[in-house]
Amino acid sequence: xxxxxxxxxxxxxxxxxxxxxxxxxxxxxxxxxxxxxxxxxxxxxxxxxxxxxxxxxxxxxxxxxxxxxxxxxxxxxxxxxxxxxxxxxxxxxxxxxxxxxxxxxxxxxxxxxxxxxxxxxxxxxxxxxxxxxxxxxxxxxxxxxxxxxxxxxxxxxxxxxxxxxxxxxxxxxxxxxxxxxxxxxxxxxxxxxxxxxxxxxxxxx
Amino acid sequence: xxxxxxxxxxxxxxxxxxxxxxxxxxxxxxxxxxxxxxxxxxxxxxxxxxxxxxxxxxxxxxxxxxxxxxxxxxxxxxxxxxxxxxxxxxxxxxxxxxxxxxxxxxxxxxxxxxxxxxxxxxxxxxxxxxxxxxxxxxxxxxxxxxxxxxxxxxxxxxxxxxxxxxxxxxxxxxxxxxxxxxxxxxxxxxxxxxxxxxxxxxxxxxxxxxxxxxxxxxxxxxxxxxxxxxxxxxxxxxxxxxxxxxxxxxxxxxxxxxxxxxxxxxxxxxxxxxxxxxxxxxxxxxxxxxxxxxxxxxxxxxxxxxxxxxxxxxxxxxxxxxxxxxxxxxxxxxxxxxxxxxxxxxxxxxxxxxxxxxxxxxxxxxxxxxxxxxxxxxxxxxxxxxxxxxxxxxxxxxxxxxxxxxxxxxxxxxxxxxxxxxxxxxxxxxxxxxxxxxxxxxxxxxxxxxxxxxxxxxxxxxxxxxxxxxxxxxxxxxxxx
Numbered sequence: 001x002x003x004x005x006x007x008x009x010x011x012x013x014x015x016x017x018x019x020x021x022x023x024x025x026x027x028x029x030x031x032x033x034x035x036x037x038x039x040x041x042x043x044x045x046x047x048x049x050x051x052x053x054x055x056x057x058x059x060x061x062x063x064x065x066x067x068x069x070x071x072x073x074x075x076x077x078x079x080x081x082x083x084x085x086x087x088x089x090x091x092x093x094x095x096x097x098x099x100x101x102x103x104x105x106x107x108x109x110x111x112x113x114x115x116x117x118x119x120x121x122x123x124x125x126x127x128x129x130x131x132x133x134x135x136x137x138x139x140x141x142x143x144x145x146x147x148x149x150x151x152x153x154x155x156x157x158x159x160x161x162x163x164x165x166x167x168x169x170x171x172x173x174x175x176x177x178x179x180x181x182x183x184x185x186x187x188x189x190x191x192x193x194x195x196x197x198x199x200x201x202x203x204x205x
Numbered sequence: 206x207x208x209x210x211x212x213x214x215x216x217x218x219x220x221x222x223x224x225x226x227x228x229x230x231x232x233x234x235x236x237x238x239x240x241x242x243x244x245x246x247x248x249x250x251x252x253x254x255x256x257x258x259x260x261x262x263x264x265x266x267x268x269x270x271x272x273x274x275x276x277x278x279x280x281x282x283x284x285x286x287x288x289x290x291x292x293x294x295x296x297x298x299x300x301x302x303x304x305x306x307x308x309x310x311x312x313x314x315x316x317x318x319x320x321x322x323x324x325x326x327x328x329x330x331x332x333x334x335x336x337x338x339x340x341x342x343x344x345x346x347x348x349x350x351x352x353x354x355x356x357x358x359x360x361x362x363x364x365x366x367x368x369x370x371x372x373x374x375x376x377x378x379x380x381x382x383x384x385x386x387x388x389x390x391x392x393x394x395x396x397x398x399x400x401x402x403x404x405x406x407x408x409x410x411x412x413x414x415x416x417x418x419x420x421x422x423x424x425x426x427x428x429x430x431x432x433x434x435x436x437x438x439x440x441x442x443x444x445x446x447x448x449x450x451x452x453x454x455x456x457x458x459x460x461x462x463x464x465x466x467x468x469x470x471x472x473x474x475x476x477x478x479x480x481x482x483x484x485x486x487x488x489x490x491x492x493x494x495x496x497x498x499x500x501x502x503x504x505x506x507x508x509x510x511x512x513x514x515x516x517x518x519x520x521x522x523x524x525x526x527x528x529x530x531x532x533x534x535x536x537x538x539x540x541x542x543x544x545x546x547x548x549x550x551x552x553x554x555x556x557x558x559x560x561x562x563x564x565x566x567x568x569x570x571x572x573x574x575x576x577x578x579x580x581x582x583x584x585x586x587x588x589x590x591x592x593x594x595x596x597x598x599x600x601x602x603x604x605x606x607x608x609x610x611x612x613x614x615x616x617x618x619x620x621x622x623x624x625x626x627x628x629x630x631x632x633x634x635x636x637x638x639x640x641x642x643x644x645x646x647x648x649x650x651x652x653x654x655x656x657x658x659x660x661x662x663x664x665x666x667x668x669x670x671x672x673x674x675x676x677x678x679x680x681x682x683x684x685x686x
Binding site: 012015018022028031033034035049098105128134139157161162168171176177178180 | 212276301351354370414431439442486488498515
């Protein structure tokens with residue numbers, strides 16, 4: 001096999017093994033950080049954090065019809081719960097067959113659920129699970145209305161990760177699209193949805 | 206049978222064309238630039254401090270982050286193999302690139318295979334490092350930067366000057382001017398309000414996003430046990446690029462690995478607070494290979510060495526590979542705030558650049574960068590993964606080639622300082638010799654300093670004054686009390 005070209009893969013791995021010739025000792029990772037939140041009122045924290053990053057928060061499923069009455073053309077995932085759409089009189093676009101990016105760009109809003117929400121950072125996580133649809137659906141329309149059940153809310157980020165399947169496409173959303181690229185001041189509204197509205201519903205009720 | 210292969214240095218935009226002091230000179234003299242940098246770094250320092258202060262376990266997170274990264278470096282070959290296996294099993298194709306040129310060739314070939322003559326890009330340090338846009342252009346492929354700051358830099362025919370905010374050196378009025386000059390569809394009455402500028406960028410890129418067939422990204426993290434890639438962003442341009450095109454090519458430095466998906470719980474807390482000073486950045490995307498019916502169906506990962514094996518080979522300098530590109534060290538650095546990013550000549554400016562670039566290229570090729578620091582240590586204090594930047598700077602200074610005159614002077618000084626008698630005599634001599642000169646300078650300028658020494662010592666006084674010995678030493682003064 002003399003003269004056979006070494007693949008980039010084998011050469012890089014060999015270089016890295018040579019670089020570690022000093023055999024660094026094993027590392028114990030100290031995990032002394034908080035993994036569970038002991039705050040008494042997670043929902044109050046969540047609302048504070050969402051509003052701080054310019055999301056609009058509504059309380060109760062009863063808020064939904066009023067909210068949707070302003071939406072002319074609405075995108076929804078195929079498995080959207082029927083009661084969320086009760087009384088909706090506008091143009092409804094189910095994502096089946098999948099709506100093209102251009103078609104999505106023509107719609108006024110998208111209505112979805114979510115997988116997990118982190119109160120500490122005001123972060124909504126979508127995992128393409130029930131009532132969420134594929135990623136493009138919540139990206140292209142300019143307004144995202146997201147229904148959050150209180151049992152989907154956890155305190156800290158480590159708690160959220162344990163509820164997620166890493167193999168699912170994950171989208172973490174903290175407020176509407178924003179940029180800090182001009183003089184490092186945050187302004188809302190660039191390429192993602194410029195309006196993020198959260199409808200909080202009590203899953204215990 | 207495998208034989209030992211030596212770690213290799215990298216290529217691309219990581220070398221200073223000019224020594225740092227020479228390159229910094231015009232920047233330091235540019236009052237507009239200094240005002241822009243001062244304003245921006247002051248803003249971000251305050252934001253970071255506020256959101257870090259509200260985290261009671263911040264130090265525990267830093268300790269965990271540093272340890273996870275040290276573990277990654279120790280196990281890098283096996284973790285890379287694990288990542289490759291996981292990502293491949295999930296439907297991605299993994300490629301390996303020894304250096305910048307090889308990485309560019311791979312991306313160009315993949316783009317051509319997809320039949321595209323343009324790509325949309327998510328902001329990525331790795332693709333800046335390997336000068337991918339130039340390589341694509343040479344192959345007749347147009348590369349469109351979609352991050353607002355990258356767009357500003359690209360439209361201005363400029364180069365990035367900051368890791369997080371490549372256009373930090375421009376203020377809003379200058380950005381408006383660039384948009385009006387180079388963005389054909391910019392509104393005629395465009396104001397310099399940041400919201401109006403962001404709106405103009407949205408309109409400018411919208412159609413391009415909706416019709417793009419190939420996207421090129423980097424990755425903030427690559428998870429070995431699941432094969433997941435993570436991109437952290439703000440504007441939604443990342444989501445557009447990572448979701449809508451059919452083909453996605455991600456260029457990832459080999460050091461970006463994390464062992465497990467759970468480790469993200471540390472880094473997704475450390476990064477946004479250190480970087481933009483937010484509790485969480487607006488959007489984080491994670492994908493693992495291909496998801497049928499959702500997002501790109503042709504997914505590629507290019508793992509790049511380009512000098513990282515050389516960094517790994519130095520046990521003292523190795524922690525530079527822990528960097529998560531947050532840029533907190535740039536924002537607190539007094540040298541960066543005055544000189545700006547371009548003076549560092551590399552895509553990695555500031556304190557982290559001063560240790561990373563010379564290690565990626567070999568110290569001889571970036572010998573001035575380890576000196577681009579006052580060793581004040583502010584960078585170490587804010588680093589989310591606790592890279593001891595001052596220690597590595599000093600270590601690299603020892604490796605840098607020193608001019609013969611400096612080496613000779615240090616040999617003499619070392620001989621003098623080895624003996625208390627010789628040292629006291631030398632001080633006496635210096636005082637007597639400099640006495641009249643010191644008195645003269647004090648009368649003329651109010652300070653006992655010299656502005657300019659003759660060659661070769663002129664190199665030392667080019668950017669400093671030389672203090673002359675005081676009329677009496679502290680010991681003499683104490684003796685008289």
